[in-house]
Amino acid sequence: MYILENTVDLPDIGSVGYIYRHKKSGARVVYIENDDDNKVFTIGFRTPSENSTGVQHIIEHSTLCGSEKYPAKDPFVELAKGSLNTFLNAMTYPDKTVYPIASCNDVDFKNLMDIYMDAVFNPNIYKKEEIFKQEGWHYESDGEKFFLNGVVFNEMKGVYSSADDVLESKILQTIYNGNQYKYESGGDPEVIPSLTYEAFLDYHKRHYDPANSYIYLYGKMDIQERLDYLDREYLSKYSKENFNTDTSVTVQKPFEAPITVKSVYAVDEGEDTENSSYLSCSWIVGNTLDNEFTTDMQILDYALMLAPGAILKQRLVDKGIGADISSNFETSLMQPMYSIVVRNTSADKLDLFKETIDEVLNEVYTNGLDEKMLNAALSIFEFKYREADFGSYPRGLIYGLSILETWIYDETKPFVNVECGKEYDRLKTLNLSEYFKSFTKNILI
Numbered sequence: 001m002y003i004l005e006n007t008v009d010l011p012d013i014g015s016v017g018y019i020y021r022h023k024k025s026g027a028r029v030v031y032i033e034n035d036d037d038n039k040v041f042t043i044g045f046r047t048p049s050e051n052s053t054g055v056q057h058i059i060e061h062s063t064l065c066g067s068e069k070y071p072a073k074d075p076f077v078e079l080a081k082g083s084l085n086t087f088l089n090a091m092t093y094p095d096k097t098v099y100p101i102a103s104c105n106d107v108d109f110k111n112l113m114d115i116y117m118d119a120v121f122n123p124n125i126y127k128k129e130e131i132f133k134q135e136g137w138h139y140e141s142d143g144e145k146f147f148l149n150g151v152v153f154n155e156m157k158g159v160y161s162s163a164d165d166v167l168e169s170k171i172l173q174t175i176y177n178g179n180q181y182k183y184e185s186g187g188d189p190e191v192i193p194s195l196t197y198e199a200f201l202d203y204h205k206r207h208y209d210p211a212n213s214y215i216y217l218y219g220k221m222d223i224q225e226r227l228d229y230l231d232r233e234y235l236s237k238y239s240k241e242n243f244n245t246d247t248s249v250t251v252q253k254p255f256e257a258p259i260t261v262k263s264v265y266a267v268d269e270g271e272d273t274e275n276s277s278y279l280s281c282s283w284i285v286g287n288t289l290d291n292e293f294t295t296d297m298q299i300l301d302y303a304l305m306l307a308p309g310a311i312l313k314q315r316l317v318d319k320g321i322g323a324d325i326s327s328n329f330e331t332s333l334m335q336p337m338y339s340i341v342v343r344n345t346s347a348d349k350l351d352l353f354k355e356t357i358d359e360v361l362n363e364v365y366t367n368g369l370d371e372k373m374l375n376a377a378l379s380i381f382e383f384k385y386r387e388a389d390f391g392s393y394p395r396g397l398i399y400g401l402s403i404l405e406t407w408i409y410d411e412t413k414p415f416v417n418v419e420c421g422k423e424y425d426r427l428k429t430l431n432l433s434e435y436f437k438s439f440t441k442n443i444l445i
Contacts, residue, residue, distance in 0.1 A: 001022065001023060001024075001227070001228070001231045001236070002020045002021065002022055002023065002029070002227055002231070003020065003021045003023060004018060004019070004020055005019045005020065005021055005412075006018075006019040006412070007019075008415055010032065010415060010418055010419065011421070012385075012386070012418060012419060012420065012421040013032070013034070013388065013399060013418050014034055015032045015033060015034040016032070016033045016034075017030060017031070017032050017033075017414070017415050017418075018030065018031045018032075018033065018223070019411075019412075019414065020227070022210065022230075022231065022235045024235065024236055024238070024239055024240070025209075025210035025211060025235040025236070025237075025238040025239065025240055026210060026211035026240030026243065027210035027211065027213045027215060027230075027235050027238075028213065028214050028215065028407070028411055029215045029216075029217070029227070029230070030214075030215070030216050030217070030403060030407065030414050031216075031217045031218070031223050032216075032217070032218045032219075032396065032399065033223065034218075034219065034220065035220050036218070036219040036220060036395065036396060037104045037219065037220055038086055038102055038103075038104050038219060038394045038395070038396060039102065039103060039104070039106075039109045039217075039218065039219035039220065039221055039396070040087075040100065040101070040102045040216070040217070040218040040219060040394055040396035040397050040399075040400055041100070041101050041102075041109070041112070041113045041116070041215075041216070041217055041218075042098055042099060042100040042101075042214075042215070042216040042397075042400045042401075042404070043098070043099050043116060043117065043120060043213055043214070043215050043216075044096050044097065044098035044099070044213070044214040044215075044216070044404050044408070045096065045097050045098075045120075045207055045208055045212050045213055045214070045247075046095060046096055046207070046212055046214075046247040046248075046408050047059075047092075047095065047096055047097045047185075047203075047207050047247070048094070048095045048180040048247060048248075048249050049094065049095075049180045049181075049183035049184070049185045050180070050183070050203075051183055051191065052183045052184040052187065052188040052191040053187060053188075053191050053192055053194060053195035053199070054136075054152055054156060054184065054185070054186050054187015054188070054191075054192050054195070055187075055195055055199065055200055055203045056092050056097050056185055056203070057092040057152050057156075057185060057186045057187050058132070058135055058136040058152045058187065058192075058195070058200060059097070059125075059200065059203065059204050059208075060090045060091070060092045060097050060099075061090075061135040061151055061152055062123065062125050062131050062132060062135045062136070062200075063090075063099075063119045063120050063123040063125065063204075063208075064076040064090060064119050065123070065124060065125075065131045065134070065135065066123070066124040066128075066131070067115075067118040067119045067122045067123050067124055068118060068122035068124070069114070069115075069118040069122070070115050070118055070119070071124060075115060075119070076088075079112065079115065083103070083108055083111075083112060084103055084104070084105040084108040085101055085102060085103045085108065085112060086102045086103055086104060086394050087100060087101060087102040087393065087394050087397050088101050088102075088112070092185055092186060093185065093332055094172070094180070094181050094183075094185045094332075094333060095180065095181070095185075095249050095333070095334070095408070096214075096404060096408050098401070098404060099116050099119070099120060100397055100400060100401070101113065101116060102394040102396065102397050106221070109221075110229075113226075113229075114233070117230070117233065117234050118234075120208055121208065121210075121234055123204070125200070125201065125204065126201060129197050132197050132200050133150065133197075134150065134151065135150065135151045135152055136150050136151075136152055136153065136192065136195060136200065137149070137150035137152070137153040137192050137193050137195070138150055148193060150192070152186075152187055152192065153187070153189060153192050153193070155186075156184075156186050156187045156188070156189050156192065157189045159186060160188070160189055160266075161266065163265045163278060163343075164278075164341075164343075166263075166265040166266075167265070167278050167280060167341065169184055169188075170261065170263050171280060171282050171337070171339060172337075174259060174261050174282075175252070175259070175282055175283075175284055175337065176252050176284070176333075176335075177252075178250065178252050178253055179249060179250035179251065179252045180249055180250060181249075181252070181333060206245040207245060207247065209238060209242075209243045209245075210234070210235050210238045210240075210243075211238070211240040211242075211243035212243060212245065212247055214404060214407055214408060215230065216400045216403060216404070218396030218399060218400060219396055249334045249409070251334075251335070252284055252335055254284075260350075262347075265278075274346070275344050275345060275346050276344060277344075277345055277346055277347040278341060278342065278343055278344075278345070279321070279322070279341070279342040279345055279347075279349065279350055279353045280339055280340065280341045280342070281339070281340045281353070281354065281357055282337060282338065282339040282340075283337070283338045283339075283443070283444060284335050284336070284337060285297060285329075285335075285336050285337070285338045285443050285444075286335070286336055286443065287334070287335060287336075288331050288332075288333065288334055288335070288336050288405055288406055288409065288416075289406050289409060289410055289413055289416055291416045291417060291419070291420050291423055292423055292426070294331055294336065294417075295381070295420055295423040295424070295427070296423075296427075296436075296439055297329055297336070297338065297443065298329060298377075298381055299374060299377040299378060299381060299427070299432075299436070300436055300439060300440060300443070300444075301327055301329050301338070302373075302377035302380070302381070303369045303370070303373050303374055303377055303436070304327070304360070304364075305325075305326070305327040305340065306327070307373055307376070307377065311360055311363075311364070311369070312340070312356075312357065312360045312361075313325050313327075315356055315359070315360050316342060316353070316356055319352060319356055320349075321342055321345060321349050321352060321353050321356065322342035322343065322344060322345035322349075323344075324342070324343040324344050325340070325341070325342050325343075326340075326341050326343075327339065327340050327341070328341070331405060332405050334409050338443075338444070340357065361440055361444050361445050362445065364436070364437065364440045365437050365438075365440050365441045365445060366437075368433035368434060368436065368437050369432075369433055369436050370433070371431075371432055371433045374432035374433065374436060375432065378424065378427055378428070378432070381424070382421075382424040385420055385421070385424070386421070399418055402417035402418060403415065403417065403418065405417055
């Protein structure tokens with residue numbers, strides 16, 4: 001039924017990883033074996049955007065509105081109330097959709113797995129168009145006029161009322177203008193109403209197939225019993241030869257020169273717009289499969305923007321460009337993004353903003369960064385990595401989401417983000433100030 005493609009020791013997380021392939025359907029399965037009773041299951045699909053209708057987001061909501069085995073109107077709500085789960089949700093990303101659950105109770109865990117598997121492969125969306133209308137969009141009337149309504153439509157109207165979210169969407173649209181990340185995976189409220197029921201079903205048919213699936217299991221369980229269950233109840237009913245959808249993400253080519261974009265966002269009528277501008281500078285950086293790069297970039301970001309007195313953030317403050325300043329290193333994309341954002345400032349400071357960033361980066365390349373600060377950053381990130389304290393979230397859930405960040409781009413490399421210990425050991429052997437001179441030049445200058 002399955003081919004065991006690889007077995008990998010994962011000493012950083014005290015586990016062993018197994019990579020399987022289901023022979024008939026082509027489904028990929030990863031199992032992380034350890035003694036954790038808080039078991040985790042996730043099924044994910046590679047779902048890059050083809051437009052900004054938010055079809056992936058609407059499908060994510062709609063699949064959990066009843067299925068062939070579980071026809072209840074809203075089983076997700078019932079599960080949230082009555083299950084023993086320690087996590088239950090679903091998420092849409094720019095290029096993947098994931099359905100994770102976790103439970104310490106074996107019977108509950110198996111029930112949740114079956115409900116989610118039936119939801120993604122046998123949803124009621126093909127029988128009940130009203131699910132699409134409810135979760136996506138539809139017209140309503142108050143007796144005097146028609147207006148648009150729908151769960152995702154309203155959710156995204158809320159998102160687009162946030163200046164931060166509008167800015168993030170504009171950044172993605174601009175710097176990934178040659179690939180699928182330019183589209184709004186959650187759905188642009190102005191575009192969502194152009195999605196038809198037929199296009200909605202077509203996207204599900206083309207993407208929700210075991211050959212496009214990534215199944216993750218974690219914790220103490222009888223894995224052979226779980227693999228047999230997956231084969232018997234779902235995977236054996238599909239053949240990989242019938243799947244022909246290209247779900248790969250196009251590589252964004254570098255620009256010939258930097259791009260400057262000016263845009264607008266909505267404010268309430270009569271709101272004071274003085275010092276309400278946002279300034280941002282963003283780069284496409286590296287590859288998410290390269291954990292040497294991602295580890296280095298986290299440390300550089302700390303030294304530039306996050307540490308007390310961080311050189312770039314402090315310089316932006318000292319020059320009066322703004323006080324509400326942050327950075328974001330986004331690794332959940334095939335080609336990660338690094339952004340610096342100043343909020344509540346004035347648009348006429350744009351040139352000074354750009355000049356200050358260039359000035360500081362060139363200073364870093366010429367003079368290096370403070371060695372003590374870099375060593376502090378190294379210690380902080382290594383401690384967080386090895387402690388693996390994720391608060392109320394199950395450890396296996398976070399590992400699973402981290403695994404999907406690389407697995408969907410290279411099916412031989414699911415464990416990149418849970419094997420970072422050697423990268424911290426590597427950095428300890430280097431003159432960090434000298435090392436980050438060239439790293440800054442190569443990545444940001």
